[in-house]
Amino acid sequence: MKKIFFILIVCFTISNTTNAYKTMVFVSEFGGKGEALANFSEKTRITFDRNSNIYILDQDNLCIQKLDQEGKPIFDIKSNEEFLFIDPKDIAVDNKQNIYVVDWKSVHIENTELPKIFNYGICVHKFSEKGKFIASYTLENLAKKSIEKERAVPAIDTDGNFSLLIVPKDQDRELYLCVDNDENIYVLDKDKISKLDSSGKLIIIFAENGDGSGQFDKPTDIVADSEGNIYIADSGNNRIIKFNSDGKFLLSFGKKGDKDGAFIGNMSVIIANDGTILVADSAKYEKILKTQLKNRNIVSSTILITGQGDPIIPKNREFLNVMRRIQKFNTEGKFIEKMIYNIDKNDPELKDLEFKAIDQNGNLYLIDKESLVIRKYKIQKALLWDSIDKVFTYRYLHQESRYQLDNPYDLNIYYDFDERQKYYQMLGIMRFDYDVTETFHVALSSQLSHLNGKTTDKYPGEYFDKLGYIQDDVSNDRHTAGKIRLDMSLILDHDPFSYREGNFFAYIGSGRYDYTVIATDINNKRRLEQNLWWSVWAIGASYDTGSSLRISLIFSQHRPLDYMNYKYIYWDETNELRSTGLGEGKSTKAFLAIEGAF
Secondary structure: OHHHHHHHHHHHHHHHOOOOOOEEEEEEEEEOEOOOOOOEOOOEEEEEOOOOOEEEEEOOOOEEEEEOOOOOEEEEEEOOOOOOOOOOOEEEEOOOOOEEEEEEEEEEOOOOOOOEEEEEEEEEEEEOOOOOEEEEEEOOOOOOOOOOHHHEEEEEOOOOOEEEEEOOOOOOOOEEEEEOOOOOEEEEEOOEEEEEOOOOOEEEEEOEEOOOOOEEOOEEEEEEOOOOOEEEEEHHHOEEEEEOOOOOEEEEEOOEOOOOOOEOOOOEEEEOOOOOEEEEEEEEEEEEEEEEEEEEEEEOHHHHHHOOOOOEEEEEEEEEEEEEEEEEEOOOOOEEEEEEEEEEOOOOOOOOEEEEEEOOOOOEEEEEOOOOEEEEEEEEOOOOHHHOEEEEEEEEEEEEEEEEEOOOOOOOOOOOEEEEEEEEEEEEEEEEEEEOOOOEEEEEEEEEEEEEEEEEEEOOOOOOOOOOOOOOEEEEEEEEEEEEEEEEEEEEEOOOOOOEEEEEEEEEEEEEEEEEEEEOOOOOOOEEEEEEEEEEEEEEEEEEEEOOEEEEEEEEEEOHHHOOEEEEEEEOOOOOEEEEEEEOOOEEEEEEEEEEOO
8 A cells, every 4th residue: 555655646746747836036126116217107018129138118107218138227218309109008129129119199180270180099109229219100091081070079289279189999998019020010909900011001900809710809918920920819718819920810729727728817928039939827826835833932031930831932834825827839839838936925025026027038027016126037947945935943942950858857967868850852843845836735844852851869868778778860761753744735626616636645753762760879770671662654645526525535553542662671679670561552544534515
């Protein structure tokens, strides 16, 4: 049975470490709340160029900031007499490091005067790699577009005169932007994609709303690969859609869920430098671990002085981890691997971090939602010590005492009994917890205790027992015990309405207590040797067959009725063997439980 369980453990562990979560290694931080250079507002979009420079579109402060890969400012772009940021929505950078921003623009409709009438439509601003304005391209000829009088609202033109502005429906909607290697521009607007060439000329409009082939619902990102193919994060349908550069639907991949190759909620997509597709979704896995190990010990000086009660007041420690994932696919939509990163909510520097972006190198950018500081992390596969939740408790107690007694019926000045005790105890507890993946958790806990005591009894007066022996003696106590436990849990279904998990544990412990009493007078050969020992092991598993039914099976072996095995030998004052004793046993149990809630 032990061998079978051991094989299951090995197979279980190997199968679940393939996609073990990666360790976040801090690289740098930048930003913060404000309007100065290298600061920004709450509403921002972020993108990167091939040299890993960072571009921040600040939607509230109406500016662009270019930062180097460490987050140091290079330059910023603000509205001037050549162009005006009105409501910028997204930002992109091409291979020549030209910068593009999708925005809104008002254009005077031809042959309208007193008042002038302006159409309000989507445009793309283009800037050079140095931040110099190049041109603005509208997706349609706003100067000749028909007037929708029912959409007109009062406005003031640049000359300060009364005018009318034709405002389209849903002007607050999100817009997304990408640029391919030929500098073609793609604007994703709700349920359609507009393609413009490098001069800003509209070439084609394609796609539509829906859940069929080539259709999407609630898109949240767009990106182009080196071949000119376009990938849409179709968050409403929980999938990625791929088109060629002419707008022809090629394929889609993904479905709703938290399994490999599935997606939940809003998605972000980027093409990595090796050509693979990185997708970050909103799947979040919260792990709460409550442990009996002490977070810290509070010592009450009052209790220590009075000696009343236990002076150590324990406070239990609680871990809260949030894991997020980034999935990698090839260009055909085949799942390659996932990268699970962990945010420790107990760490004051990490507890408010939220996902912001991924760059082409797979670096992760998390933003502190309070301070708006962005922290850059490198994600690597190596298991680091910092990625393991660990607790260590150590206690040491040393005590010495002396007790003297004078017989009140004699008149001498000697104590008739003098006892001295020396005693120390050590206790060490360790626990390690590690989330191998978002579904597989491993915990290892151990406890080791050691006690050592020495008691010396003396009769200082001229005391002899009735046989003429001096009964001064020394007794020694020594107790050592250890326990170790392995726990593994596998979440079978994360859905809170159908949550299921499987658990396995293995436990082993043993202890030994040695006690000796030896007379110290040279003429007294009395001595006692006593040994006690115990051991226990247990293995077990539980499995949720459904959200309301669990099956548990446990095998264990331990000492019967909680008694220790023992052996003792006693010699009297004349060194004659007087008695011996031996007692040992074991108890084996099998436990099966079926628990249900109906």
